[in-house]
Amino acid sequence: MNQYDFVVIGSGPAGRRAAIQAAKLNKKVLVIEKGTRVGGVSVHTGTIPSKTLRETALNLTGWRERGFYGRSYRVKQEISAEDLRRRLLITLDHEVDVLEHQFARNRVSQLRGAAHFIDKNTIEVVKDDGEIIRVEANAVLLAVGTRPYRPAHIPFDGVSIIDSDEILEIKEVPRSMVVIGAGVIGIEYATIFSALDTVVTVVEPRDSMLEFLDKEIVEDFTYQLRDRNMKLIFSQTVEKVEKEPGGKCRVTLANGRAMIAEMVLFAAGRVGATDSLNLSACGLEADSRGRIKVDAGTFQTAVPGIYAAGDVVGFPSLASTSMEQGRIAARHAVGAPAHEPPQYFPYGIYAVPEISTCGLTEEEVLERGIPYECGVAHFRETSRGHIMGLDSGLLKMIFSLKTRRLLGVHIVGEGATELVHIGQAVLNLKGTVEYFVENTFNYPTLAEAYKIAGLDAWNRMGELKGA
Template sequence: MQSFDLVVIGSGPAGRRAAIQAAKLEKKVLVVEKGSRVGGVSVHTGTIPSKTLRETALNLTGWRERGFYGRAYRVKQEISADDLRRRLLITLDHEVDVLEHQFARNRVQQMRGTATFVDANTIDVTKDDGEVLRIQSRSTLLAVGTKPYRPSHIPFDNSSIIDSDEILEIKELPRSMIVIGAGVIGIEYATIFSALDTQVTVVEPRDSMLDFIDKEIVEDFTYQLRDRNMKLIFGQTVESVEKLDGKARVILKNGRCLTAEMVLFAAGRVGATDKLNLAACGLEADNRGRLKVNPETFQTAVPSIYAAGDVVGFPSLASTSMEQGRIAARHAVGAPAQDPPQFFPYGIYAVPEISTCGLTEEEVIQRGIPYECGIAHFRETSRGHIMGLDTGMLKMIFSLKTRRLLGVHIVGEGATELVHIGQAVLNLKGTLEYFVENTFNYPTLAEAYKIAGLDAWNRMGELKVEKVEPRAAE
């Protein structure tokens, strides 16, 4: 029986970063991956595929140039599912090759198979041919990720009624689509297919979507979606989904009946913990298969077992999962680890993009912090005009007492790139003066920071800053 300092179950963002971090600390590390190739959900069905699909759709449709050349403009007149998949396969091969090289360079051992606990420090790995290998581990990191939630009353058929993993395997682009669930995944795919000129309807039982995003940004985003004829139905639950002569019918609780060529069910995901035999090691997952951990160390209730990534719940981002995995690995092998930064960026790769970092206006109000906002529209920048942008906005929130930046929120082209400027200022405790007094490249979309800063400056005036220590909330 082989013995390891750290066994990592899963090779997604959290797992691979954890394994490499432990290996760099000269620990003996094993990664167990049940898939045929490393990378986990992020590489094969989640982050990389959806973002590749988005970029391909925007390029082939000429979406970014329609502001100049009209809505009928196309780079490729007839776009097929194979066109989208071709670029996806090239990207996935590259990602797997890079990851395999990283494991080899850092001497991380790999094993293909399904892992199950025998006890807290013993794991059986069942290979595809049925062979079972038993391994011993001083510490274990669970980075198994999630899989689509598939309720029994939805008649999935991998054709007209599908989940968010199966959407990558569709044979033809649908002319109409109903998306059930207005979470991040549902909205990303809904807007991508809308950009491909699919008639899209989104059904969401809550009265709004993306509740963790600044409300003003969501309102602007919602306006853009409805302006391009996407139908958004809030506050309505789905009573049933039926197959209908090669199409699908969705019946809502209020009696309304919707019909489309394809239904995408994207109402949540569940942790892929069902096959781990958690009871044998003393752990129990919640009703969505997620594990509870210490948010600072990512240690579970069992001292030798850690968990990171989507399996521990929000924020379920590849970027934060990587950092969680790295911190967890350091704690697992007894190495010192610093606390994660207070603010991290959240990116939603919809069309248009949304990205946010820090406090929303609603959170600032809830905490009772006196504040002011500055807003810039991308059409106000020369670069925005050059690019033909008539939408997109950047919003910053500042403390009136300390003038410190409290939050930055962006919707529009390049939002997930632009947000990092605000993230740096937030974590370095920067103030309004940074944006007003510094020079930004011209013409760039980043110039929106200067415009929004000046907008806030004009509203705030040259107030005297109190010489006090800012509260933790600020």
């Protein structure tokens, strides 16, 4: 039997970062991946593909130039599914090559096959050719990720009624689409296809979307979507999805309303890919959505020596946070000291437009009873915004009136996922409104919005002491 210091099941962001971290600590590491190529959901069906699809759509449609040249402007008049897929395949090949090289450089062993527990230290791997291999581990990390939730009442066919994995394999760009679910994945794909001039309708059972975000940002985002003729239907559930004789789909809501579209994307949740792991053999149990409960500081499960990280442990389910979770889990697993991650991390939603946030929302500040003031900047107020032809985009910062410290930064608009890191740094370094007032930003840049929002907040908060 093969003996390892650390066995990682899954090679997504959490798994690969954990494996490389343990290997750098001179541990004997094995990564087990059931897919034909390393990278996990993040590389093959999730983070990288969806963001590549987004960038391709924005480039080919000329979306970023429409502020100058009008809504009819397009770089390529006829955009096919093959156009979207071409760039995607190049990107995925590069990502896999980089990851394979990282594993080889750090002497991380790999094994292809489906893994399941025999006991807490023994894992059996069934390879594609039927060969069975057993490995023994001093510590194990479960980084198996998630897969789309597929309820029985939705007649998926992989062509016109699809989940968020299958959307990458579509043969044609649909003229109309109904997206079921207004979570992060549903909204990202809904807005990407809207940018491709697909007529999009989003159906969501809750009375709003993206409820973990600052409400002012969601309101601005919602306005932008409706302004470009996206239909958002809240507080309604889907009762039935059917194929029409002509090939289109009929979506019937609980209130009797019906919609016809060429394609239906079901994106209402994901489930942990834990059902084949035989968790009971090691004393673990997943919840109803296949997720595993862990200690928030170490990412150890209820069974000593077994850890879990990434999407399989639930919120925030981000590639960025998953990587850090995997690294921390690996250090604890092999007995190395591990620092607590910074209190605030950025959350990025790669919709069109982008949204990114870090720190407390205005609702959370109110809930905690903290006296505060906000500063807001619109991208159209910046010279860079004029140059880029932006007529939308918003940056909001929240400051404590007592300490003057930054409490939260929230951005919707072009480049939001890049811009947020300035606010993140100030947050974690406990910076105050004075930083934004006194600091110099490159001109002309969208980052200048920090200066504008900082001055807006400072004016509302009163003069600086001693100024």
